[in-house]
Amino acid sequence: MANDFFFSAHYIELCLAEGVTRFFLCIGIQAKRKNVTDNIILIGFMGVGKGRAARALAAGTGRFAIDTDDLIESFLKTKIRTFFAEHGEPAFRQVEQQAANWVEQQVQGTIISSGGGFFMVDNLPRLGRIVYLHSSLKGILATLKQHPDADRKIKKRPLLQDKAKAKELFATRLPLYRQAAEVEINVEGRKTSEVAAEIKDWLTKEGVVL
Numbered sequence: 001m002a003n004d005f006f007f008s009a010h011y012i013e014l015c016l017a018e019g020v021t022r023f024f025l026c027i028g029i030q031a032k033r034k035n036v037t038d039n040i041i042l043i044g045f046m047g048v049g050k051g052r053a054a055r056a057l058a059a060g061t062g063r064f065a066i067d068t069d070d071l072i073e074s075f076l077k078t079k080i081r082t083f084f085a086e087h088g089e090p091a092f093r094q095v096e097q098q099a100a101n102w103v104e105q106q107v108q109g110t111i112i113s114s115g116g117g118f119f120m121v122d123n124l125p126r127l128g129r130i131v132y133l134h135s136s137l138k139g140i141l142a143t144l145k146q147h148p149d150a151d152r153k154i155k156k157r158p159l160l161q162d163k164a165k166a167k168e169l170f171a172t173r174l175p176l177y178r179q180a181a182e183v184e185i186n187v188e189g190r191k192t193s194e195v196a197a198e199i200k201d202w203l204t205k206e207g208v209v210l
Contacts, residue, residue, distance in 0.1 A: 096118055131199055132183070
């Protein structure tokens, strides 16, 4: 059911195949179908489960969901890890900002899962309601290793390749995530459905139309 509301990389590629104008049109129309104004932005460290939570929340609310990394890969026509290796992190952050600018201009009423560093875009507060998904780094790595496709899951995240650097990065970003977010949801050791339900409860209390 979640796939009914999630813009997969394949769907985005189909839009791109018809040209940039058509891409903006088919994604933008889908995102604006719901008569709501607030996006819901899920931020947090890489691998914490933002995409899973977005799909579960979409299935439970009838909203659509998009993922910023899928959006970027479809635009670049290459994997993020490849772009990262060839052009470096600063260039990738510029592309993330371009994606954030497009979201601000084109997307409404949508659940948006984001990459681990996406929270650093300068227009984040204007994109929607910001929810930080929290887990310890140990919990994140344990969850990734339990995945049937664990090697691919870890390989596709360039900044997780060096565990010592990942630990340092996590410690640096943690207070920044908390500063950027309106609410923090603990996901460690919890089912995705429980996480989605807690986000939905918070949104309801905030008066967000679902």
